[in-house]
Amino acid sequence: MELKEIKCPHCGHVNSPGTQLCQSCGLMINEDYDKKKIKDVMRYDGSAVRSKVKSQSIFDKIWIFFTSIRNGVIIIALIALAAAIGTILPQQYFIPIGVDPEVYYADNYGTFGYLYYKLGFHNLYSSWWFVLLNAMLALSIIAASVDRGVPLYKSLKNQRAKKHPSFFRRQRLTLNSDEITKENIDKIVEGLKSKRYKVTEDGPHLLFEKGRLSRWGPYINHTGLIIVLIGSMLRFFPGMYIDEIVYVPEGETVEIPTTDNKYYVKNEKFILDTYDKGSGSVFDKSLAMQGDLASNYQTNIIFYENLSSDVVGSEPDLKEIDKDEIRVNHPYKFDNYELYQSSFDNSSMKSMTFKLVDSNDKQIGEEFTVDLKDPDSDYSIDDKTDIQLRAFAPDFLEIGKKGELLSQSPVPRNPAFIFQVNNETLETPEISLLQIQNTDEITPNNEFKVKFVSMENEIATVLTLKKDLTMHMIGIGFIIFLLGVFIGSYINHRRIWINKEKGLSIAAHTNKNYYGLKKELNSVLNEHGVDSVNDKDEVEHNDRMKG
Amino acid sequence: MQHTFLQISNTSIFIAFILxxxxxxxxxxxxxxKHEERNAKIAVVIVVIAFILELVYFAFRWAATGHAPVSNLFEFIAMFSIMLIAGYLITYAYYKTKVFGLFAIPISLILLGYGSIFSTDVAPLIPALQSNWLFIHVTTVTLSYGILSMSAVAGFIYLLKIIPAEEKSIRARMLEFLMWNIVVVFAFIISISVMRGVGYQNDFLYVDQSGNNAIAEYHLPSLINYNGAQAVDHVGENNYEPADHFNLGISLPPIIKAHSLNTVVWSVILGTVLYGILRLIFRRRLYSVVKPLAKNADLSLMDDIGYRSVIIGYPLFALGGLFFAAIWAQEAWSRFWGWDPKETWAFITFMFYTIFLHLRLNRGYEGEKSAWLAVIGFLIILFNMIAINLIVAGLHSYA
Known part of the structure; x- marks a missing residue:
C-alpha cells in the first residue's frame, strides 16, 4: 500500500494515510485496511493507526512489533510463566545464608536443582532476562498507547456532527423513520439533552456525546503502569534505596549506618512476650498443641542526634531526640528512614562467672565475672588472693607459636582464658588454660583451680533500616493505574448522531454497555411514541439461533 | 463470654452449611x-438466611478472639466460601440467574468442607499478623476471588450449554476432564473427612530435610512414605513407641512432602474409581449429565456476566491483593514486594486476568474462548490458595 494521504470523495477532507473512516464525515474511504476485521472499526474511530499502515522501514517494523496487542499479551504471558517457574524451588534469598547455592541446590533437589541453579532460576526476579522482559513490556505499553492514543485523540477532538449515511448504517444501533413529526423530533432532542449529553449542532445534524473520559481509561492505566515500572527501576540509582541491618545489643548505643554519623540509636530493652498457656481463654486449645507462641517482639529505643557529626573525628555528642517502642508492624520513622523490628539474637555470650577452689574443692573468696567484650585483667577475690587474666580469646582457635591465644573472630562464641592465680601461700603463681568443658594446667600440680560457674548471654535486637524513595512513586503509579481501570471500565462513552434532514435518522455508538445505551435511548424514543432502535447484534444473534 | 461467642459462631456456620x-x-x-418462580424464591430466601448466619459466624468469631477471623487456612478458606455466596447473591440481584446457584453453592460448600480439614480452632495472632491490614487485605482479596469465581461459574455454564453431549472434540474432552477434576476434589474432601471422623491416624517417624526427627500423620493408609520411615504410636507428650501400620512401601526423599503426596494419590485413585462408577451408572459423559441444568441459560447473558465479574473483580483484586498487600508487607516485613511464592502467585493471577481483558477487548475473545479463560482463572486462584500453602512454605505459610 502506498503511503498517500486520502481525500474523501464525499466531503473533500484530506485524511492521513491509513485512515479508514473519513475523519470528517465518517465515510469508509479505505477498504483495504484491516481485512481481517478487528472487532470494531469504531474503536479508534476509524483513524490512521500507525502500526496498521504497512511499511518497510526497520523502525516501523520494530514499532509494529511492540504496538501489537498480541505481542504484548505474549510478553505478559512470558513474565507470568517465568514468575511461576521461580516458585518451584525456593529463591536464593530463602536458602540458608552463607551456603554455596550451587551445592545447596544440587544436594537438596538433585539434578533438577542443579539445572535450576545453572539456568539462573535461583535468582530469577533479578536476572537480566526477567528485567529485560519487563522492559519489553514497558516498551510495548508505551508503543501501543502512542500508536492508538494519538490518532484517537485527534479524531475525538475534531468531531463533526454531520456524518455520511454509510456511517449511520455502520453503527450497531440505528433507527430510520419518516413518520415522525417535527415537533416530536424536537422533543426527542430535548429529552436526550436532559440526559446530560453534550450537544454539537450543524444545521440538521446533531451529535450527542457523553463520557468521553472513558476512552482515556486505558491510556491512564497504562501511564500508571509505566510509572510503576520506572519506579521499580529507580531502586538501582544510588541513594534511592537503603536496606541495612542494625544490630544493637541490649543497653548499647550504635550509630545508624548511612546517616553520616548523624543519628544513633540505643537499645534500652528488648522484649519478647509469649502467649500465656492455660489462661482459660478461647485460645487454650490451640496453644496447648504447640510450643511457645510469640505475642510481641519489641525494642525500646532512645533515638539520638549527634551534634558533632560534621566535625571530623570528634567524639559523638549525643542529644536525645525521641523515645519509642519498635514492634512488628510498628516501625520507627525518621527523615526518610524507617527502623523495623526484624529479629533478635541471644546466641552470643556476654559474660562468664568463675570461682576459685582449693584442692579440697572448697571455694576461696568471692566469685568473679569476666566481661567477654571488654575483660578486666585483674580480679581480686579476697585479701590474699587475686586472679590475673593473662590472655583471652573470644572465639578460640589454637595456641600460637609464642604461647598466645589465637581467635577466629572477635565474637565471643568459644571463649578461652589463661588465668594466673596469685596467693600468699604460693611460691610461684599457678597458671592454667580454661576453655568450655576443658581445663589444662600450664604450671604443674596446681593447688588451686578456677571453675566455671555460670554464663550470661547477651540479647541483641536486630533492626532493619530501610529507606525507599521509590515506594511513593510506585504507589502513585499504581493508584493512577487503578483510576484508569475504573474510568475505562465504569464510564461509558456514548455518542448519538441524529440527522433530521429527511424524517429522523439516528445512529448510536458506545464503547461498552450497549444494553445501557439502548435502554436510555429507547426510554426517550418510546416516551414520544417512537419505536425502539434496531440492534444489529441482536438481529444477528437471533438469526444465529434460528440457523 | 468469649466461649459463648465462639459457640454461637461455630453453630452458625454449621447451620449455614446445612441450609x-x-x-x-x-x-x-x-x-x-411448574412452580419455578416460587421455588426460586424459596431457594434464594434460604441462601440469604444462610449468608446472614455466615456473617454471624464472622462477627461472633471476631468478638470471641478480638481479631478478624481470617488468620489461618480454615478461616481464610471459609471467608472465600462466604464471599462466593456473596458473589452469587450479587449476581442474582442483578441478573436473576437461578441456574447460577446450582454451581456457585456447591463450590462454596466444597470449599468450606475442604477448609474444615485444617484446624478450626481459634489461635492468637503472631506479631506479624497484628495489624488492621489483616482484615482489609483479606476481605478485599476474598471478595475479589468471590466475584472472579462468578465469571468462572458463568463460563462453566456457557461451556456446558454450548458443547454438545456426544461431540468428539478436544473441547468436549477438556470439559469432561474438568468434571473428572471436580470428582477428584470431591473424593479428596469426603475421604479425608470420613477417615478423620472415624479417627483413623497412623503416625510415622522420619528424618526430615534438615536432619531432625519428625512425625508425619497419615489419615489415609500409607502408599507413599518417607525414606526410612518407621511406624509409631503416640503415647502422650513427646513420646512415641514402635507400632505396626500399613505401609505399601514406596518411599521418597524428605524433600517431597510424602504425606501430602499420599493424600493426593489417594484422591486421584478414589476420585477415578468414583468417576468410573458414575460413568457406569449414567452410561455417558458426566458433563452431559449436568448439561440439562444449563439448558435454559442465556448464552449472551452468561458471556456478559463472565466479563462483568472480571471487570469488577480485577481492579478489586489489584487493590486488595497487590496494593493493600504491598502497604502491609512494607509495614510488617519492611519490604512492599519480595517475590514470596504467595505474592508471586498473586502477581500471576493479576497477569492472567490482564491477559483475559486484553484478549477479550482487543482480540475478540468472547463467548467460548472467554469462558475457557474464566475457568482457567478460577483454577489459578484455587492453586494459589491451596497448593501454594500445602506445597511451598513461604512467609504466608499460616494462610
Missing amino acids: LLIALVPLALSIRS
Whole structure:
C-alpha cells in the first residue's frame, strides 16, 4: 500500500494515510485496511493507526512489533510463566545464608536443582532476562498507547456532527423513520439533552456525546503502569534505596549506618512476650498443641542526634531526640528512614562467672565475672588472693607459636582464658588454660583451680533500616493505574448522531454497555411514541439461533 | 463470654452449611418444575438466611478472639466460601440467574468442607499478623476471588450449554476432564473427612530435610512414605513407641512432602474409581449429565456476566491483593514486594486476568474462548490458595 494521504470523495477532507473512516464525515474511504476485521472499526474511530499502515522501514517494523496487542499479551504471558517457574524451588534469598547455592541446590533437589541453579532460576526476579522482559513490556505499553492514543485523540477532538449515511448504517444501533413529526423530533432532542449529553449542532445534524473520559481509561492505566515500572527501576540509582541491618545489643548505643554519623540509636530493652498457656481463654486449645507462641517482639529505643557529626573525628555528642517502642508492624520513622523490628539474637555470650577452689574443692573468696567484650585483667577475690587474666580469646582457635591465644573472630562464641592465680601461700603463681568443658594446667600440680560457674548471654535486637524513595512513586503509579481501570471500565462513552434532514435518522455508538445505551435511548424514543432502535447484534444473534 | 461467642459462631456456620445444602433442592426444582418462580424464591430466601448466619459466624468469631477471623487456612478458606455466596447473591440481584446457584453453592460448600480439614480452632495472632491490614487485605482479596469465581461459574455454564453431549472434540474432552477434576476434589474432601471422623491416624517417624526427627500423620493408609520411615504410636507428650501400620512401601526423599503426596494419590485413585462408577451408572459423559441444568441459560447473558465479574473483580483484586498487600508487607516485613511464592502467585493471577481483558477487548475473545479463560482463572486462584500453602512454605505459610 502506498503511503498517500486520502481525500474523501464525499466531503473533500484530506485524511492521513491509513485512515479508514473519513475523519470528517465518517465515510469508509479505505477498504483495504484491516481485512481481517478487528472487532470494531469504531474503536479508534476509524483513524490512521500507525502500526496498521504497512511499511518497510526497520523502525516501523520494530514499532509494529511492540504496538501489537498480541505481542504484548505474549510478553505478559512470558513474565507470568517465568514468575511461576521461580516458585518451584525456593529463591536464593530463602536458602540458608552463607551456603554455596550451587551445592545447596544440587544436594537438596538433585539434578533438577542443579539445572535450576545453572539456568539462573535461583535468582530469577533479578536476572537480566526477567528485567529485560519487563522492559519489553514497558516498551510495548508505551508503543501501543502512542500508536492508538494519538490518532484517537485527534479524531475525538475534531468531531463533526454531520456524518455520511454509510456511517449511520455502520453503527450497531440505528433507527430510520419518516413518520415522525417535527415537533416530536424536537422533543426527542430535548429529552436526550436532559440526559446530560453534550450537544454539537450543524444545521440538521446533531451529535450527542457523553463520557468521553472513558476512552482515556486505558491510556491512564497504562501511564500508571509505566510509572510503576520506572519506579521499580529507580531502586538501582544510588541513594534511592537503603536496606541495612542494625544490630544493637541490649543497653548499647550504635550509630545508624548511612546517616553520616548523624543519628544513633540505643537499645534500652528488648522484649519478647509469649502467649500465656492455660489462661482459660478461647485460645487454650490451640496453644496447648504447640510450643511457645510469640505475642510481641519489641525494642525500646532512645533515638539520638549527634551534634558533632560534621566535625571530623570528634567524639559523638549525643542529644536525645525521641523515645519509642519498635514492634512488628510498628516501625520507627525518621527523615526518610524507617527502623523495623526484624529479629533478635541471644546466641552470643556476654559474660562468664568463675570461682576459685582449693584442692579440697572448697571455694576461696568471692566469685568473679569476666566481661567477654571488654575483660578486666585483674580480679581480686579476697585479701590474699587475686586472679590475673593473662590472655583471652573470644572465639578460640589454637595456641600460637609464642604461647598466645589465637581467635577466629572477635565474637565471643568459644571463649578461652589463661588465668594466673596469685596467693600468699604460693611460691610461684599457678597458671592454667580454661576453655568450655576443658581445663589444662600450664604450671604443674596446681593447688588451686578456677571453675566455671555460670554464663550470661547477651540479647541483641536486630533492626532493619530501610529507606525507599521509590515506594511513593510506585504507589502513585499504581493508584493512577487503578483510576484508569475504573474510568475505562465504569464510564461509558456514548455518542448519538441524529440527522433530521429527511424524517429522523439516528445512529448510536458506545464503547461498552450497549444494553445501557439502548435502554436510555429507547426510554426517550418510546416516551414520544417512537419505536425502539434496531440492534444489529441482536438481529444477528437471533438469526444465529434460528440457523 | 468469649466461649459463648465462639459457640454461637461455630453453630452458625454449621447451620449455614446445612441450609445451603437444603437450598439446592428448590433451586434444582426451579429449573424445570411448574412452580419455578416460587421455588426460586424459596431457594434464594434460604441462601440469604444462610449468608446472614455466615456473617454471624464472622462477627461472633471476631468478638470471641478480638481479631478478624481470617488468620489461618480454615478461616481464610471459609471467608472465600462466604464471599462466593456473596458473589452469587450479587449476581442474582442483578441478573436473576437461578441456574447460577446450582454451581456457585456447591463450590462454596466444597470449599468450606475442604477448609474444615485444617484446624478450626481459634489461635492468637503472631506479631506479624497484628495489624488492621489483616482484615482489609483479606476481605478485599476474598471478595475479589468471590466475584472472579462468578465469571468462572458463568463460563462453566456457557461451556456446558454450548458443547454438545456426544461431540468428539478436544473441547468436549477438556470439559469432561474438568468434571473428572471436580470428582477428584470431591473424593479428596469426603475421604479425608470420613477417615478423620472415624479417627483413623497412623503416625510415622522420619528424618526430615534438615536432619531432625519428625512425625508425619497419615489419615489415609500409607502408599507413599518417607525414606526410612518407621511406624509409631503416640503415647502422650513427646513420646512415641514402635507400632505396626500399613505401609505399601514406596518411599521418597524428605524433600517431597510424602504425606501430602499420599493424600493426593489417594484422591486421584478414589476420585477415578468414583468417576468410573458414575460413568457406569449414567452410561455417558458426566458433563452431559449436568448439561440439562444449563439448558435454559442465556448464552449472551452468561458471556456478559463472565466479563462483568472480571471487570469488577480485577481492579478489586489489584487493590486488595497487590496494593493493600504491598502497604502491609512494607509495614510488617519492611519490604512492599519480595517475590514470596504467595505474592508471586498473586502477581500471576493479576497477569492472567490482564491477559483475559486484553484478549477479550482487543482480540475478540468472547463467548467460548472467554469462558475457557474464566475457568482457567478460577483454577489459578484455587492453586494459589491451596497448593501454594500445602506445597511451598513461604512467609504466608499460616494462610
